[in-house]
Structures are given as structure tokens and as C-alpha cells.
Amino acid sequence: MTGSIGIFDSGIGGLTVFKALRAVLPNESLIYLGDTARVPYGTKSAETVVKYSLECAKFLVQRDIKALVVACNTSSAYSLPALNKELGVEVIGVIQPGARMALLRSKTGHIGVIGTPATIASNAYARAIKEIEPKARVISQACPLFVPLVEEGWLDNEVAFGTAKIYLESFKNEKIDTLILGCTHYPLLKPVIGKVLGAEVSLIDSACAVADSVKDELGRQNLLAGSSHKGKYQIYVTDMAARFETVAHRFLGGDVPSVKRVEL
């Protein structure tokens, strides 16, 4: 089946989802759009997040995609109903896959969630978890400084550690055994988060969870590309800032496809 998988994110953090999809589905072609001109979404209102998400999605739908992956947690938390209503294509967000993976991993059912202020305010992870397992206990914490820390590349210095200590303090009393990293930037802070919470807390990376979900969903609908097909990659951004290449390399671990700037 031809047609690409479209992926959008508020910025370039969603490249972690791009990277996971490229690894899990090497035959699929991927088109990524990062709304870098208006990043971040995570500090903005639901109304603005939905409006921007629809604009991103429409750009991708015009490019012959067979499925749309919403890599941004904030956008997934608010925009899925609008996207499902307005687009004639399969839409997959990161919240459901992350919630399912956390429940698979947790033994005690005490699950922590960290995310942007908007994602946490939406309560979307807690709802998704409790829909599957009503007895689960979900504790949430917004971590607004984690995104700028990652973009600055301060992943394991004393500022990163001090910030993580303040945000994650409350989880220690709650005895969680699983923590959902509910923002595409956060997996880069795994070492520091692990140091604060200890090795007994499993860290759930939604990027990996969503890649498996996309594979399952496309398989179920007979939409997977044939094994002889070689995936092609396109990356679009709405603003090309000076630090783009540096930060993109940080997320993709090298191997960055060529990038085009577009207006939405």
C-alpha cells in the first residue's frame, strides 16, 4: 500500500516519534511537520492548540498520507476529536498508546504522569488510564522547564538535576512504580529523572509506544507498505531557527534528512 505516514508536532521534539517509526517500520515513507514558528503548544490554551493542530494536519493530508500520527502530547490531549471529525484519514495520538504501555508495565497501578502545563491540565492521560483500569491511581505533575532544558542541551548538569528534584519530589511519597514521560522532549532527560526517582520506577516513552500502535493499526487495516518498498523521508518546519540542526541532531541521534521551510 503506497501513501506515507504523516507526523506532526509543535516543534522538533516529535522527531523522537519519527525516529521510532523509522526503526519499527523501515518500509514506510514518513512526512514530518514541525510547527517551529509557533512552538511551544504546551503553555497555550486548548482553543489555540486545536486551531494550530488542524492547520498542521491539513498540510499533511494534502500530501497523500494514509495515516496521521500526532506526535505532540499537548495536541494529542486536545485535538483528536477535531482531527477525527475534519480529516478523512486514520489519526493516532500518543496518549492512548502511552497509557496502555504504562498499565502493562505497572505492578502496583500507581502511575505518575509528567507533561507540559496544557497536557497535565487536560487530564487526558489519567482519563485514558482509568478507562482501561478504573482502579489505577494516577498522579500528575506539569514540568514547564523540562522542554527549555532539553533545547538548551542541559541534560545532566546540576541545573537539570535541581529542576528534576523539585518537580518529581511529590512522586516519592506517592510510591509510583511507573512514570509516563508525557512530552516528546522528556526522554532525553531519562538519566536525570532516573537518578531522582531511582531504578525501581519504570519510565514510559510514548514515542516507542506510539510506533508499535501505528504498526498494529496499519497491519489491521492492511495498509502496510510491502517489504520491497524502501521508506523515503521528508521533514518540513514552519520556522528555520539558527539552532535547528543542533537540536534536530540531538533528537535523531545524527542522520537528519534534508529540511524544508513552509508557511501554513
Added chain:
Amino acid sequence: MTGSIGIFDSGIGGLTVFKALRAVLPNESLIYLGDTARVPYGTKSAETVVKYSLECAKFLVQRDIKALVVACNTSSAYSLPALNKELGVEVIGVIQPGARMALLRSKTGHIGVIGTPATIASNAYARAIKEIEPKARVISQACPLFVPLVEEGWLDNEVAFGTAKIYLESFKNEKIDTLILGCTHYPLLKPVIGKVLGAEVSLIDSACAVADSVKDELGRQNLLAGSSHKGKYQIYVTDMAARFETVAHRFLGGDVPSVKRVEL
């Protein structure tokens, strides 16, 4: 002379300029626009900053303003030529007033500048300083984490102190005696910056500098409101995020006029 003073900023940091103008020119009516839907500008490209700045300015020009104050340092660094060309109104940015005040204050002519990545990349402060005093020595440093720190309200904890120590380290060897706080958010970090650099370094707040410049400029052009006129205040934002009120209070020190959301 009727007509308001228009002020725009990438977000709500420019309320420090609003506050300074309200204090210095109590007879003037002020209209403020914060582009909170697309904040921040300081990590974006020159092209995008100019485009957004023109959209903000046009919104204000339609509202019968006699002068336009560009409260955002990043926007002042890139957009003044375009704004001067396209608008038929006096445009005043924060860079020139800040540079002049720094030169008045400095004894050694060794001046530090901190700002967003875009402001520092523009080199606008160094150019403005050297145009007035070619012998001055200007040392610049981008501080991308200072804005999110202020928005989080972490103004004097150990994370704020650790961040300031890393960013300001280089100034210690350069023996500066004056530091320009080249971003509307930074004055809220004065205590921490002062602790790192010591009391012998003067901190220049562009918000105060620009308010004096506006008064001089309007006086020179005979555009000041009469002393019987009572200033009225309007605040517009492009997105109304949940934390808006909290952060606005932090910048204005209480006394926040009613706020309307608009689309540009």
C-alpha cells in the same frame, strides 16, 4: 494631543514596559498587545520575527495610536527597519534607549549584554553601543532558560542561581561594570543576577530606559497628552493561557487592567 501609545511584545514580558510608561506618563492612554499565541520570538528566525512583528504593529496602528513602542527586545533587534518603512507612526524600540543608558552608567566602557538567542545573534546592542562610543567593549551572552524560569516563577531558588552562574560565568573574567538586561523578563531575575555578579556591576533595565525615551520623543514632537487627561488602559493578547493572570500579576505587581483575546 489625543491618541494612545501602542505597545507590543511577543508575550506578557512587555508589561514591564507598560508599567514603566504608566508610571512616567500617567496622562497617556496605553494599548498593549501581547502575541501570546506565538510566544516566544527569541528562539525564532529573523524572518519569522519580522513577519509577526508587522502583524502586531498593524493591529495597533488601526487603533489610532500616535506612537508605537516595541517592548520586545528580539523584535526591536530585527523589525525596526520594516516597521519604520510600513507604518506612518513614530516607532521606538528598546535597544537604543538601553544602549544609551548603559553608556551613561558605565565608567570602564566594558559592557555586558544578555538576551534571547535571537537578540544576541542580531548583535543589535553591540552595534547601538559602538555607534555612540566606538571604544566601548561589548561582551554578549544568550540566556535561553531565563524566560522560562521567570514564567515558572523560580526567581531566587537554587535552580535560578545555578542557571545564572553558568550563563554569567564569562562576564567575571571580562571585568564588566554594567550589564544590559536585554529581555523584558530579565529584570525579575535581578536579585539572582546581582548575587552572581556582585553589587559593583550596574544592571540596566531597558523598560525604564524606553519609558524616558518615549517621554522625550513625544515632548519633542508636541504629542504629549495634557495634564488634565487621565490615561486609559487596554490589554490584548492572542492567546489566553491558564497561567496568564498569575504571570501578568508577577510583571505588573498587581493592578492588571481587563484583558481581551484577539486574532491577528
